[in-house]
Amino acid sequence: MAGLTFSKIFKNFDRRLDIDDIDEFQYHFNRAVDKKLANLDSEYTNASEDSVEDPRDLECYKNHLEGIMMTTYSSKVLGYELSVIALYKKVEIKTKEIVGRMVPDVEKDKLSYFKYLCKTIPFIKDLNNFKAFNELRMLNNAIKHGGVVSSELVENFPNLSEGDDLKDLDKSYERLLPQIKGYMHELVDEIYVRYDSEFGSPIKQINKDT
DSSP: OTTOOHHHHHHHHHHOOOOHHHHHHHHHHHHHHHHHHHHHHHHHHTOOGGGSSSGGGHHHHHHHHHHHHHHHHHHHHHHHHHHHHHHHHHHHHHHHHHHHHHSSSOOGGGTTSHHHHHHHSGGGGGSTTHHHHHHHHHHHHHHHTTSBOOHHHHHHOTTSOTTSBOOOHHHHHHHHHHHHHHHHHHHHHHHHHHEEOSSSSOOEEOOTTO
């Protein structure tokens, strides 16, 4: 720890995005779903005329099990919806805390509004991983408003169709996660360059554009 200033300690802390709780949630949730699916599959495979009072009910019974399996599997989508929302919320909270602490003359309560955030720190759009952050934001909003593709998503991703169900959220989450971590690193580094601070409160703004 020798040689580290308070500024560097704060900076290292600010750059870290803690997702351990999301990882743990996914692990236990997916494990529970997979266990239930395995039990249902075993019950389906072993279903016979002896499983029902009337042998003519066997097909109906197996169809019932298939329906339960489909419903159970679809719950995995819910798990990743919650993970996307949780990841965005972590980024939002951390951003509000850092920008509110480091940048002068900020209305902290408004930092949850995307347009205000971009107006307050316009350089955010120049960050290499800004597109990943923006995609996460749009997915978060779409999930909260019905779980379907929004007009905003279509505007940015023309291959999507408005109103369709959001698909492959598990792949989107895994793809975006490392980029979101990179985004937080970039955001914090840029803020610390522009707003010189030894103890985490703004002292002076460095105008890099002049």
